[in-house]
Amino acid sequence: MSGTQAWGFTDDRGTELGAARVPLRVVAYVRAGAALLDLGVTPVGVYGSGHDGGALDPAKAGGLGAAGVPYLGPGRALDEAALRESRPDVIVDVTYDGKSPYALDEAVAERLGVPLVALSVGNELTLPAILGRFAALAASLGAEPAGAASAADPAADPAADLAADLAAAEAALRAVAARSGIAVLALSGAGPEQVHLARPQAWPELAYLAELGVRLIEPGPGPGANWLTGDWAGAVGLRPGLVLFDEREHATLPYGLPSGVRLTPWNPETPPSPAAYARFFRVLAEALAV
Structure with missing residues (x-):
């Protein structure tokens, strides 16, 4: 997917988000960032929750550490200057109640003028549905879509x-x-x-x-x-x-x-x-x- 295309996505709060081009620089809550990395979208930074400290929790990190993705600190105590320096095009969080992002105050994204996507990980969705929503977001952000061929193996899916x-x-x-x-x-x-x-x-x-x-x-x-x-x-x-x-x-x-x-x-x-x-x-x- 070209970064020059218009982008739109409706998150699990029902919020319709859009941008003039596909977001290329993604900052995400650790859990969401690790999932996006698995799905082919590498964040430029991740942040934690109120349970987290000043270092990335290895139990939650997935492949983020090995990929060299910077950890910006726990979300609600996050230094906005550090987040701003990451120059995000979009922020991706999770939601447990279908109303509010879990780890980052939405006002932070508003002050940065950056869309904030919140995907549900609560029990109103089944696990397959949750996996499907993250896959849909990753695809919208330019991850390898289903059925795409690679240069090394044209038949690869x-x-x-x-x-x-x-x-x-x-x-x-x-x-x-x-x-x-x-x-x-x-x-x-x-x-x-x-x-x-x-x-x-x-x-x-x-x-x-x-x-x-x-x-x-x-x-x-x-x-x-x-x-x-x-x-x-x-x-x-x-x-x-x-x-x-x-x-x-x-x-x-x-x-x-x-x-x-x-x-x-x-x-x-x-x-x-x-x-x-x-x-x-x-x-x-x-x-x-x-």
């Missing part, structure tokens, strides 16, 4: 290859899940006294795991739409055979779980790309097969 790899990972996980029957608990550690237990249907990727046959544990009634907050004794009492633990830097490792419980890292902010989820599904399939 990168998008089809990514889809096939994800489908193979899903099939492998479905087959292992059907045999194992292991009860899986997803959680985020908050120190020795507290843990947040994920409600599977509140998380598109966990809900999708359930569709693939993974036996996910519901933490039970109580406050919290996405998490039930309690203590580690409560987590042990749910008798998980495998724990998906939040591997982001702000989370803590599990405390006091029985020695027989298997542990597998889980990033609740996995980049919404086929490649990232194929990797996650394969890791989980290996853990369930042990």
Whole structure:
């Protein structure tokens, strides 16, 4: 896609965005930036959220570090001068409520005069729909479209290859899940006294795991739409055979779980790309097969 073409995109808030030419310089929230990188769009910079610090969280970074994409700091404490120096044509964030960008105050983009795209990662969309929306944005920004040929291999179809790899990972996980029957608990550690237990249907990727046959544990009634907050004794009492633990830097490792419980890292902010989820599904399939 030529950068001289007019550009338009409607984000998941229903906001119609446009520019006189296709945006070439993309600044994005880390999760969105890692997904776009996987999909063929390299950001000129990424920023974090309120959970993040002054350095890029390796659990969330995907391929951003290896690609040399600069980290501009946590979003709501971001130095606007640093963002301005990146000369973005567009900013890409995520939204959990379909109303507001998650990590960056929209007023920042308004002061820069730059369109801000917010794509949903909440449970109003299924995981395949979320992946589809990020693919659509990447295509609008000039990523290799489905069916495009490369100079080295005129018959190559990168998008089809990514889809096939994800489908193979899903099939492998479905087959292992059907045999194992292991009860899986997803959680985020908050120190020795507290843990947040994920409600599977509140998380598109966990809900999708359930569709693939993974036996996910519901933490039970109580406050919290996405998490039930309690203590580690409560987590042990749910008798998980495998724990998906939040591997982001702000989370803590599990405390006091029985020695027989298997542990597998889980990033609740996995980049919404086929490649990232194929990797996650394969890791989980290996853990369930042990």
